[in-house]
Amino acid sequence: MAGVGGGNDFQWCFSQVKGAIDEDVAEADIISTVEFNYSGDLLATGDKGGRVVIFQREQESKNRPLSRGEYNVYSTFQSHEPEFDYLKSLEIEEKINKIRWLPQQNAAHFLLSTNDKTIKLWKISERDKRAEGYNLKDEDGRLRDPFRITSLRVPVLMPMDLMVEASPRRIFANAHTYHINSISINSDHETYLSADDLRINLWHLEITDRSFNIVDIKPANMEELTEVITAAECHPHQCNVFVYSSSKGTIRLCDMRAAALCDRHSKFFEEPEDPSSRSFFSEIISSISDVKFSHSGRYMMTRDYLSVKVWDLNMENRPVETYQVHEYLRSKLCSLYENDCIFDKFECCWNGSDSAIMTGSYNNFFRMFDRNTRRDITLEASRENSKPRAMLKPRKVCTGGKRKKDEISVDSLDFNKKILHTAWHPKENVIAVAATNNLYIFQDKIN
Amino acid sequence: MSEEIEETKTVETSAEEQNTKVICPEKVEEAKLKARYPHLGNKPMGSDILRKRLQKGPKYFDSGDYNMAKAKIKNKQLPTAAAEKTEVTGDHIPTPQDLPQRKPSLVTSKLAG
Numbered sequence: 094m095a096g097v098g099g100g101n102d103f104q105w106c107f108s109q110v111k112g113a114i115d116e117d118v119a120e121a122d123i124i125s126t127v128e129f130n131y132s133g134d135l136l137a138t139g140d141k142g143g144r145v146v147i148f149q150r151e152q153e154s155k156n157r158p159l160s161r162g163e164y165n166v167y168s169t170f171q172s173h174e175p176e177f178d179y180l181k182s183l184e185i186e187e188k189i190n191k192i193r194w195l196p197q198q199n200a201a202h203f204l205l206s207t208n209d210k211t212i213k214l215w216k217i218s219e220r221d222k223r224a225e226g227y228n229l230k231d232e233d234g235r236l237r238d239p240f241r242i243t244s245l246r247v248p249v250l251m252p253m254d255l256m257v258e259a260s261p262r263r264i265f266a267n268a269h270t271y272h273i274n275s276i277s278i279n280s281d282h283e284t285y286l287s288a289d290d291l292r293i294n295l296w297h298l299e300i301t302d303r304s305f306n307i308v309d310i311k312p313a314n315m316e317e318l319t320e321v322i323t324a325a326e327c328h329p330h331q332c333n334v335f336v337y338s339s340s341k342g343t344i345r346l347c348d349m350r351a352a353a354l355c356d357r358h359s360k361f362f363e364e365p366e367d368p369s370s371r372s373f374f375s376e377i378i379s380s381i382s383d384v385k386f387s388h389s390g391r392y393m394m395t396r397d398y399l400s401v402k403v404w405d406l407n408m409e410n411r412p413v414e415t416y417q418v419h420e421y422l423r424s425k426l427c428s429l430y431e432n433d434c435i436f437d438k439f440e441c442c443w444n445g446s447d448s449a450i451m452t453g454s455y456n457n458f459f460r461m462f463d464r465n466t467r468r469d470i471t472l473e474a475s476r477e478n479s480k481p482r483a484m485l486k487p488r489k490v491c492t493g494g495k496r497k498k499d500e501i502s503v504d505s506l507d508f509n510k511k512i513l514h515t516a517w518h519p520k521e522n523v524i525a526v527a528a529t530n531n532l533y534i535f536q537d538k539i540n
Numbered sequence: 541m542s543e544e545i546e547e548t549k550t551v552e553t554s555a556e557e558q559n560t561k562v563i564c565p566e567k568v569e570e571a572k573l574k575a576r577y578p579h580l581g582n583k584p585m586g587s588d589i590l591r592k593r594l595q596k597g598p599k600y601f602d603s604g605d606y607n608m609a610k611a612k613i614k615n616k617q618l619p620t621a622a623a624e625k626t627e628v629t630g631d632h633i634p635t636p637q638d639l640p641q642r643k644p645s646l647v648t649s650k651l652a653g
Contacts, residue, residue: 113650122650144649169652182605183595271594290594318590340590372566373573373580377589424565427572532651 103522103537105485107478109163111148112531114476124527126514130194130202133518136164136525137204138532139189143173145206145259147217162523164534168217170259173208185210191276193285195298203262205285209272212287214263214298220256224248268294268304275325281332288325288337295349307355308337308347323381323438330390334359338395342379346406362404364411374426374435382438387447388519394450396441399423401452401462416462416469419454421492421503434508444517453512456501457528458488474512474526474533485535 112122121142128137136148149167176185187208195203201218226248230236271289278285286307287294293308308325312318320341328334333349345358366375378398386393387403392413395402399420402412418439422429429435434455441452453459454471462469471488478485491500514527522537574580 111651113653124651138651140649140651142649146649146651166652169649315591321590321593370564370566372564373570374566424569426566426569427576430573431576530650 105472105522105524105535106538107480107483107485107533108523108536109534110476110479110531111146111164111534115530118530122530124514124530124532125188125190126192127516127525127527127532128192128194128204129516129518129525130204131196131519133520133523135167135194135202136516136534137192137194138525138527139172139192139206140530141186141188143171143175143187143189143208145170145172145189145192145204145215162536168257168259170215172206172213172215172261173211176210190273193276193278195278196282198282205276205278207273207276207287210266210269212265212273212276212296213261214265215259216262217257217259220258221253222250223253225251263298263301265296265301265304268296274323275337277325277327277335279327279332280330284332286325286327286335288322290321293322293325293335293337293355305353307349307353309354309356324384326384326386326393328390329386329388336384336386336393338381338384340380341376342381342397344381344384344393344395344404360406360409362409362412364402374430377430377435378426383440385441385443387443388445389447392447394441394443396439396452398435398437398439401441401450403450403464414464416450416460418452418460419458419490421490422455425503429508432508434511437511437513439511439513440515442515442517444522445520449517451515451517451524453515453526455508455511456506457510457512458490459512459515459526472535474528474531476531482538484538 112124119142121140121144123141124138125141126137126139129135130137134150136150138146138148140146146169147167148164151163151165153162172189173187175187177183178185185208189206189208191205191207193205195205195214197203201216204215204217206213206215225232226246228237228242228245228248229239265287269287269289269292271291273287273289275288276285283299284295284297287296287304288308291309291311292306294304295307296304308322310320310322320339320343323338323340325335325337328336334346335349336344336346338344342363344362346360346362347355348359349355351357351359366379381395381397383396384393391406393404393406395404395412396418399422400418401416403414403416404412426435439453441450443450448465449461449463451459451461457474458471459474460469460471471490472485473488486499489497489500490506491497491502496502510529512526512528516525518524524535526533526535
C-alpha cells in the first residue's frame with residue numbers, strides 16, 4: 094500500500110521506541126515537546142518533569158549494518174525545576190513547553206528550552222580529552238604539598254571517554270506574566286521571540302536582563318478579554334516578520350520594521366465562517382494550537398482542533414488547503430468538552446521539502462497528508478507493532494454503520510492516548526512521535 | 541383554523557430540526573451540553589474560560605484570600621469548594637484535602653534509561 098511523503102511508494106516502518114513500558118505513567122515522564130536540530134543528527138525531548146533528553150543519530154557503519162542510523166542517548170539534564178510564586182500563591186510548573194535548537198556555529202550545540210515563565214539557553218558540548226600531569230595536584234585531584242615540588246612540567250592532553258556536558262549559559266527570566274506557549278529563534282540567529290497568552294517579547298540571545306515587548310493584547314479591563322495568543326513563530330528567512338495565532342482561529346502577521354510595538358498587524362488571516370453552522374463549540378474548536386511556517390517561507394500551517402490548514406502568505410481571506418484530521422469527533426464534542434479533551438493542543442509539522450505534513454490524534458494515531466497527491470494516511474504508535482523495521486499498517490476509524498475487520502469505532506478510541514507532539518527530520522523521511530511517555534521513531538523503508 | 545396553522549408549524553419545525561441534525565452535528569452536541577449544564581453561558585470563550593486558562597496551575601492556600609473571604613461572610617457558614625465547571629476565585633477556602641500532592645523527587649528520565 095502506497096504511503097505518504099514525497100510521491101512514490103514510501104512506507105513507514107518502526108525503527109525505535111524509547112521510554113518505559115509501565116502501565117502506570119508518572120506525570121513527570123509525559124513528553125511535552127520533541128524537536129530535531131537543523132541537521133537532524135540530534136533529537137531533543139522535554140518532559141513534564143522539566144528534564145531534557147537529547148538523542149544523537151549513530152553514524153551508519155559497515156561494522157553495524159543493523160543500526161541504520163539509530164538514535165541513542167547523547168545527553169540528559171534537568172532543565173527546569175518547580176518553582177513557587179509566593180506573591181500569587183501559585184506553583185510554576187517545571188514542564189518544558191518548547192525546545193528550539195540554534196543553528197550550529199561551532200563544535201558545541203545550543204538550544205533554548207522554556208517552561209511557563211523562564212527561558213534558558215543551554216550549551217551542550219563534548220569533552221574527549223583531559224589534561225594529565227598537573228604540577229600542583231595529583232592525578233586523583235588531591236593538592237600536592239608545594240614544598241615537595243622540585244620540577245616543573247607541562248600538562249599533556251590525553252584522550253578520555255567521551256563526556257557530554259550540558260550547562261546553562263543564559264537565563265531569560267521575569268519577562269512574562271502569563272504562561273509562555275512559544276519560543277522561536279529568528280533567522281538572524283541573534284534574536285528570538287517568546288510568546289505568552291497576552292504578550293510577545295523579543296530578546297537578544299546575549300542579553301538576559303531586558304527584552305522588547307512587541308505585541309500586547311491585554312485589554313485595559315480584563316473583563317473585556319475575548320482572545321488570547323496561542324502560538325507564535327518567526328519567519329524562516331525574513332528576520333523582520335513573525336506571525337501569531339489566536340484562540341479565535343485567526344493569524345496575524347507582523348512586520349517589525351513598521352513599528353516598535355506590533356499591535357497593528359500587517360496581514361490578518363481568517364477563514365470566513367458560515368454563520369448558520371455556528372454553535373457553542375465553534376470558537377473553541379477554531380482555536381489554533383500550533384502555527385508553523387513552511388521551510389520555503391511561502392506558506393504557513395495552522396492546527397485547530399479538527400483540522401490542519403495551509404495558508405499562502407499572499408492570501409489572507411482563506412487557507413489554500415484544509416485537511417480533516419478526525420472529523421468524526423465533531424459528533425462527540427459534548428463529551429470532549431466535558432472531559433476537557435476539546436482543549437488539547439495538537440502540534441503539526443512539515444517534512445523537509447514541504448510536500449507533506451503530519452499531526453497527531455487520539456488512540457495514539459497520527460496522520461500524514463501528502464500535499465501533492467492529496468493522499469492521507471493514519472498510522473498508530475504502538476508497542477504491538479514494534480518489531481525492528483516492521484512496516485506500519487494504515488489504520489482506519491469507522492464512523493458508523495458496519496465496522497470492517499481492522500477498523501476501530503469512534504467509541505472505542507482511547508482519548509487518554511493523545512499524540513500532541515511530532516517532529517519530522519529536516520532532510521530525511523524519519524519522524525519522531527511522542528506518545529505520552531514513549532518516544533517512537535519511524536523511518537521509511539527505502540531510507 | 542388556528543389549529544391547522546399550528547399543526548403546519550409543528551411539521552415545519554420538525555423538518556427543520558431534522559435538517560439541522562443532518563447538517564450540523566455540532567448543534568446536536570450543543571443541545572446535549574445545554575441539557576446537562578443549563579447554567580452554562582452562551583459565550584463559551586468569554587472571560588470565564590480565558591481567565592481559567594490564564595490562571596493555570598494549582599492554587600495553594602493564600603492567607604490574604606482566606607481572611608478576605610472570612611470577612612465577607614455575614615453568617616457563620618464557610619463556603620466550600622465550588623462545582624467543577626467554575627474557577628477558583630479566591631472565595632474558596634481550601635482544606636488540606638483540596639491541596640494537590642507534593643511533587644515526587646527528581647530522578648533521571650526513563651527515556652534515557
